[in-house]
Amino acid sequence: MLDVAIIGAGLAGIHCGQQLQAKGLKVALFDKSRGIGGRLATRRVADQSLDHGLSYWEIGGEHTAALTKKLTALGLLQSWSVATTASVDPKDWQTLVGEHRWMAPDGMTAIAKYLAQDLVIHRGQQLTTLQPMANHWVLTFAQGETVTAKQVVLALPLPQVITLTYSFITVRDRPPEVFYDPALSLMVGYGGLNLDFPWQGLHLTKHPLWRTISREGEKRSPSNMTLVCQTTGSFASAYLDRADLAPVASQLLENLQTLFHLPQPLWWQIHRWRYAIPKNSSGQAYYRFSTSVPLLACGDWCFGHGIEGAIASGLATATFLLDSLNKPTLP
Numbered sequence: 001m002l003d004v005a006i007i008g009a010g011l012a013g014i015h016c017g018q019q020l021q022a023k024g025l026k027v028a029l030f031d032k033s034r035g036i037g038g039r040l041a042t043r044r045v046a047d048q049s050l051d052h053g054l055s056y057w058e059i060g061g062e063h064t065a066a067l068t069k070k071l072t073a074l075g076l077l078q079s080w081s082v083a084t085t086a087s088v089d090p091k092d093w094q095t096l097v098g099e100h101r102w103m104a105p106d107g108m109t110a111i112a113k114y115l116a117q118d119l120v121i122h123r124g125q126q127l128t129t130l131q132p133m134a135n136h137w138v139l140t141f142a143q144g145e146t147v148t149a150k151q152v153v154l155a156l157p158l159p160q161v162i163t164l165t166y167s168f169i170t171v172r173d174r175p176p177e178v179f180y181d182p183a184l185s186l187m188v189g190y191g192g193l194n195l196d197f198p199w200q201g202l203h204l205t206k207h208p209l210w211r212t213i214s215r216e217g218e219k220r221s222p223s224n225m226t227l228v229c230q231t232t233g234s235f236a237s238a239y240l241d242r243a244d245l246a247p248v249a250s251q252l253l254e255n256l257q258t259l260f261h262l263p264q265p266l267w268w269q270i271h272r273w274r275y276a277i278p279k280n281s282s283g284q285a286y287y288r289f290s291t292s293v294p295l296l297a298c299g300d301w302c303f304g305h306g307i308e309g310a311i312a313s314g315l316a317t318a319t320f321l322l323d324s325l326n327k328p329t330l331p
């Protein structure tokens with residue numbers, strides 16, 4: 001039996017697992033995806049690696065500051081310039097100066113792989129039911145496996161936590177509701193063209209369609225003009241449940257063509273993120289359900305603040321579990 005089963009191998013789950021394992025607990029992580037990293041996501045398209053989740057890395061507090069130093073020294077992060085503007089006029093974007101941020105030369109998932117290198121992670125395992133027993137949990141996965149654990153951490157977006165705990169947690173015992181902005185990530189290749197701007201990434205604060213535009217080819221394949229463009233939450237909300245995203249991709253491609261005077265692309269792909277960025281937070285470092293066998297939930301929805309918040313929440317969850325193990329049990 002595991003001491004702790006952690007569901008979700010994103011930044012929160014990995015940081016939680018690292019701490020618990022370092023203290024000698026028998027820990028395993030389970031993730032429904034084939035890869036690890038969650039929203040730190042990289043995929044291969046047209047012989048290039050593209051970050052279609054988190055596009056660039058930035059320091060949001062003490063945890064990301066310390067990790068940035070370490071990852072930069074290891075060559076897992078490199079400089080990347082990102083300009084931020086409220087202007088929706090591409091003529092204004094020509095002269096914007098980028099601020100110092102970081103990109104992952106081997107892809108964002110390489111960061112997760114590095115952080116999780118000593119952990120046991122079962123990939124392609126989607127938790128479907130969680131059954132409380134007298135002194136442990138029984139976890140059942142879509143793939144048919146059953147696992148027992150003394151404690152469980154759900155390191156998932158909050159709506160996915162609610163789905164898994166729906167049958168045995170009353171509404172009163174749920175964390176406060178958190179709402180998410182979805183996103184559509186459009187990956188598009190134009191071959192050997194050149195887009196000349198003094199920045200590598202653009203963060204648009206008032207554009208009706210686009211939140212970020214990344215000159216992705218510059219990360220790993222500078223002879224290719226490849227863009228990864230993420231839509232705003234309000235745009236994505238309108239199309240999120242469409243079975244076929246091809247018509248919306250055409251609309252987005254047309255908009256890019258107009259903005260940057262581009263020809264037809266050589267290829268494109270689109271990815272939907274139902275839970276991309278929390279719009280609010282629960283305000284607590286983690287959530288402890290009032291079950292007799294310990295069940296906790298963590299992730300970026302606890303503190304907010306993206307990657308910094310996800311790391312902080314995973315670490316705080318581990319600290320709580322370790323503290324509770326050190327407490328003498330009551331007679």
Ligand SMILES: Cc1cc2nc3c(=O)[nH]c(=O)nc-3n(C[C@H](O)[C@H](O)[C@H](O)COP(=O)(O)OP(=O)(O)OC[C@H]3O[C@@H](n4cnc5c(N)ncnc54)[C@H](O)[C@@H]3O)c2cc1C
Binds near residue numbers: 156160301
């Ligand atoms: C398009 C996009 C842009 C973003 N931009 C920024 C930004 O600019 N700045 C910033 O700070 N943050 C940004 N973020 C958010 C940032 O990536 C997240 O805050 C952070 O990665 C969340 O980590 P997490 O561990 O909490 O959750 P996740 O990374 O979502 O990890 C949860 C994991 O749980 C797994 N899972 C879910 N359900 C199950 C199940 N039933 N069984 C097993 N596994 C399951 C998932 O596969 C996933 O791997 C962005 C995210 C996206 C998608």
